[in-house]
Amino acid sequence: MAKREYSFYPGCSSQSGASSINYLRSTQTVCSELDIQLNEIPDWNCCAASIGYAGGGELPRISLSARNIALSQQAHGQQDIVATCAACWLATREAKERIEGHAKIRSGIDAALGEIGLKVESQMPKTRHFVEVLMEDVGLEEIGSKVKKPLAGLKIAGYVGCQTNRPFGIAGESFENPMYLDKMTAALGAEPVEKYEKKASCCGGALMFSEPEKSQALVKDIIEAAYDGGADMIVTPCPVCQMNVEVYQNHINKRFGTKFNIPVVYYTTLMSVAFGKSAKEAALDGQMIRAARLEEIAGK
Amino acid sequence: MSNQIEKYRRSFLSEVEANVEEGDMVKMCMQCGVCSGSCPMQNHWEHPPQEIFMMIRAGKREEVLSSSSMWMCTSCYNCIARCPRGLPITHIMHGLATYAKRLGLVPKEQPTAKFGQMFWDNLSKKGRVNELKLGLALYFMNGIGPGIKKSLEMQDVGMGMMKTGRMNPMEILGGHSIKDTAGFSKMLAKAFEIEEGNIKNNG
Numbered sequence: 189m190a191k192r193e194y195s196f197y198p199g200c201s202s203q204s205g206a207s208s209i210n211y212l213r214s215t216q217t218v219c220s221e222l223d224i225q226l227n228e229i230p231d232w233n234c235c236a237a238s239i240g241y242a243g244g245g246e247l248p249r250i251s252l253s254a255r256n257i258a259l260s261q262q263a264h265g266q267q268d269i270v271a272t273c274a275a276c277w278l279a280t281r282e283a284k285e286r287i288e289g290h291a292k293i294r295s296g297i298d299a300a301l302g303e304i305g306l307k308v309e310s311q312m313p314k315t316r317h318f319v320e321v322l323m324e325d326v327g328l329e330e331i332g333s334k335v336k337k338p339l340a341g342l343k344i345a346g347y348v349g350c351q352t353n354r355p356f357g358i359a360g361e362s363f364e365n366p367m368y369l370d371k372m373t374a375a376l377g378a379e380p381v382e383k384y385e386k387k388a389s390c391c392g393g394a395l396m397f398s399e400p401e402k403s404q405a406l407v408k409d410i411i412e413a414a415y416d417g418g419a420d421m422i423v424t425p426c427p428v429c430q431m432n433v434e435v436y437q438n439h440i441n442k443r444f445g446t447k448f449n450i451p452v453v454y455y456t457t458l459m460s461v462a463f464g465k466s467a468k469e470a471a472l473d474g475q476m477i478r479a480a481r482l483e484e485i486a487g488k
Numbered sequence: 489m490s491n492q493i494e495k496y497r498r499s500f501l502s503e504v505e506a507n508v509e510e511g512d513m514v515k516m517c518m519q520c521g522v523c524s525g526s527c528p529m530q531n532h533w534e535h536p537p538q539e540i541f542m543m544i545r546a547g548k549r550e551e552v553l554s555s556s557s558m559w560m561c562t563s564c565y566n567c568i569a570r571c572p573r574g575l576p577i578t579h580i581m582h583g584l585a586t587y588a589k590r591l592g593l594v595p596k597e598q599p600t601a602k603f604g605q606m607f608w609d610n611l612s613k614k615g616r617v618n619e620l621k622l623g624l625a626l627y628f629m630n631g632i633g634p635g636i637k638k639s640l641e642m643q644d645v646g647m648g649m650m651k652t653g654r655m656n657p658m659e660i661l662g663g664h665s666i667k668d669t670a671g672f673s674k675m676l677a678k679a680f681e682i683e684e685g686n687i688k689n690n691g
Contacts, residue, residue, distance in 0.1 A: 200619070201617075207655065236611065237607070239600070240611065241585070242585060242603075243607065246509045246683065248683060251675055251679040296679065304668070304672075304675050389528065390562050392562055393564065394603070395562050397623075403562075473653065
């Protein structure tokens with residue numbers, strides 16, 4: 189039996205051939221090293237993310253997460269639901285809060301789920317971000333003890349972004365200057381950029397698609413601040429942040445006359461490399477802007 | 489709908505309280521403006537949040553609901569984290585946007601309103617988002633000509649995503665799906681029915 193076991197909500201972007209499949213692959217590598225077992229919620233559905241409100245209103249939107257919670261309870265009892273995606277985590281937590289706090293939502297959800305013979309049991313499991321599992325259940329000490337190839341000489345800007353930070357955040361962290369990502373990179377032997385001023389700024393989220401000019405201006409500042417801090421790369425816990433900050437750098441360069449070319453990696457990729465795993469296990473092949481320094485370390 | 493307008497003629501605030509997600513918190517705003525100062529899209533609002541809240545109290549129904557303002561929300565939750573009165577501003581903005589949409593008052597061609605609906609339609613078909621179809625729908629939302637132009641413009645991103653295994657062209661043929669799509673649709677239909685019913689009853 190694994191040391192730690194959780195119900196797992198991977199989310200749409202972690203499916204095969206989807207935009208953050210590299211996040212899932214490196215998460216699996218980290219889990220096998222730390223003896224964590226993730227039990228996927230059977231037949232889970234989309235959480236509606238941050239933009240689903242436009243078509244889904246309140247109750248239909250919340251019913252999506254309610255279905256996931258009910259399916260998780262049915263298959264995995266009271267196991268904590270763990271999400272790697274910031275939006276999945278936020279939506280599921282928010283749904284739990286609304287169902288518990290608003291009688292009208294509770295009765296609406298009961299009726300909607302009742303249509304398909306599902307029920308959210310009154311004692312809903314906690315929903316946690318994978319970062320919480322690492323920081324609270326595993327701990328930096330154990331993470332540090334697994335490091336075989338310290339990421340020495342690398343300076344990394346910890347871009348926490350919005351939704352892993354607000355409105356719920358990670359316990360004990362401040363909204364304005366969360367430190368967990370920096371502590372994590374330090375535990376892996378790298379040097380976190382101190383005073384990374386865009387650490388908790390917004391990348392535009394889904395508005396990168398609908399309002400690209402406005403969102404790219406936000407990302408420009410996020411990348412610029414990383415360079416200002418002397419960063420070799422950016423690390424993030426969020427699939428939307430990762431994609432928005434990595435893949436439009438060419439477009440931003442064209443629009444603003446910048447010369448950005450900075451890799452943006454998931455913390456799970458950093459951890460996999462530091463744990464001595466191969467470039468493939470760390471999902472370094474998923475970088476559109478290659479993280480050459482990490483490839484070097486992984487290849488040693 | 490005319491009934492609704494008549495009923496709330498003298499108080500747009502009560503209409504918002506009854507029909508907008510978390511709308512009952514609007515009256516708590518004390519006009520400090522921290523939300524506006526914290527918003528990443530602060531330069532792009534027609535009316536920043538605290539102004540919207542005051543306009544609601546002043547009964548400026550049309551101006552609020554037909555404004556593009558709420559559609560500027562990126563869901564960064566900075567305003568919620570910082571609001572000294574604990575208003576769930578992000579949710580209220582989402583709620584106002586959705587309510588405006590229901591009443592058909594959204595400015596024409598509002599891109600985030602359009603994209604948001606595309607996202608919902610995409611996920612509700614199979615229970616999961618099909619990123620490829622969503623991307624294509626977005627590029628072609630203004631027709632074939634602009635769609636081809638946009639696709640060419642985005643070619644480097646698409647190729648890069650495909651090369652790194654983060655986009656699969658085969659998704660166009662159907663793609664990922666939950667198993668119980670029939671049940672999923674039934675659940676959503678019921679949820680919509682209840683939500684519409686609540687608003688009708690309020691009106």
